[in-house]
Amino acid sequence: MKRILLTGMSGTGKSTVIRELAARGYKAVDADSDEFSQWVEIEGEASAEVTPVDGNRDWVWREDCIQDLLSTEDTDVLFVSGYAENMPTFFPQFDLIVLLSAPASVIVERLRTRTTNQYGKRSEEVARVLSLVESIEPRLRCAAGYEIDTRIPLSEVVATLLQLVQSQP
Template identity: 40%
Template sequence: MALVWVTGNSGAGKSTVGGALRARGYVALDADDDGFSRWIDRASGEVVVDPPDPVPEGWLDRYGWAIVRERVEVLVEESRSQVAFLCGSAENEADVRDLFDLTVCLVIDEDTLRHRLATRTTNTFGRHPEELAAALKWNPLLQSIYESNGATVIDASRPLAEVVGMVLDAVQELTGAARDCSSDRDGQFRRG
């Protein structure tokens, strides 16, 4: 039916939105936790099996977080009969953009970004000064980049239920299906 890429900066709420979508019965996978992305050496292309945590100074200049096209291609086949969400971000996103029916970019202001990265418990990325600097560098650029690529941009500093509702509204516009705000056991939109 549709494959939706939910992306944004570190701390924008991708994993949280994915969890809320799963709680409503949708197929929502995390590109980080569900094996769609990995660290690679930009120079050699080699996969980094055991990345340092936190990353040392200069590490992010050489290594990048990349999504694996073959994994997304499998998900495309699996999502032909239902709406599925893949939540994450990757520097090589352009390599898989054609596989998604819709891209939703979650954006937040700098204060919210700083707060979320400092207080989140799901992972430590963004607490180290180098990681925080990278997140702060990209944050103001994301909205214009994604708008120019035709993405739906959503202010993710709003309450979670509103953000999830806006994501589902964007999918409804794409598919022409009516969304049911209650938990939908089969994870599909109901025709209205």
């Protein structure tokens, strides 16, 4: 089974791409959901290393649920989308990591106009996302085998992604 991680900052299109993959019949899981993620309190030294979403709370993957998902051999290809501070723990289990990216101006507009998620509607949330683009996205770029600029039409993003998957051994 091939395991593919789609990651990137809020507003880059992770959820949109994962919904399109699911609509095409692929096993596609948005890990930025209550089933696979949870709020945790960030305290002490750890709070200096992360940028909490809400006060001292951050949205992180439920490690047991993600591990169960990655261990289940019920499909040829599994697509997982999301971003969380603790996701690098799982990088070795993915066959391919793809960074979805977009320019800051596109991200801001997407956050402003999206209707499927309320995150990014407040000015402090937009500021956090833009800060993460500067601080975290470069690290994701280094971890990713590929990057797709999501300014192109959704059909092209998905076609590019599927070509990448097919080229993987």
